[in-house]
Amino acid sequence: MSRRSPLSQSSGLAGVIELRGILGSAVNNLGTRIVGGEWAEGDAVKKEADLVDELGVSRSVIRESFRILGAKGLIRSRTSDGTRVQPRSEWRLLDPDVMDWRIKAGDTESLLRDLLKVRLVVEPGMVFAATREASDEARAKIDAAWAAKKAVMEDQDLPHLVRRQNFIETDLEFHRAFLQSVESELLDQLFSVIEAALALLLDLQMKGRGYTTKMIGMEESHELHEAVYLAFARRDAEAAEIAMRNLIARAIADAHDGFRLLEE
Secondary structure, three states: OOOOOHHHHOOOOOOOOOOOHHHHHHHHHHHHHHHOOOOOOOOEOOOHHHHHHHHOOOHHHHHHHHHHHHHOOOEEEEOOOEEEEOOHHHOOOOOHHHHHHHHHOOOHHHHHHHHHHHHHHHHHHHHHHHHHHOOHHHHHHHHHHHHHHHHHHHOOOOOHHHHHHHHHHHHHHHHHHHHHHOOOHHHHHHHHHHHHHHHHHHHHHHHHOOOOOOOOOHHHHHHHHHHHHHHHHOOOHHHHHHHHHHHHHHHHHHHHHHHHHHHO
């Protein structure tokens, strides 16, 4: 995307890895500019002395910023060649800060499209495994997550914005409960990294369905989630996997409608 997305104004990802004060400001400034393409892959970024003057910080702050950005795969510093932007294939794209900088730089659409692909690949299999192997304790958590999600859908008396936020939060919790039931530390960490971006995606899907002032289009979403839960409840792993695949397919269609809205 060449222009800044409205979603980029507040990504929700900032602070997952906390970088505060002068150093945090410098790292965020440079990270956003690198991810945003101010310097192309292989280009040398500005010299330390120039950045000291531009950002009003000490040389030690710039050097530490370069070290942090290097650890995230964005740049590489060599005495003989200066500091250059690394190929995108070297970037730590699952790093929360890199994800945040992509959004701030206007790269929201490609990030969320990537997330949709991850969901389509991961979640159907995750639900299959959860349906077959979840412990009694994990099953109880999924039951509770579904009950909370169902209660939000049925509560007509909450203020619009509260209900909308609750819808997103209980949706995330429903998916999180399935993931946690698989008992995979790697999946747990993956979800914690992408969770804020997933909240943005849910918001975009809701806009794509027309839900901006009323609960438009969310009935179908609720029914698709219910199909997943009912298959899980009767321990039909294959049906649960298919139901989740259908749910993600609908999410992809809704998100594409949302992307078109952002372009208008």
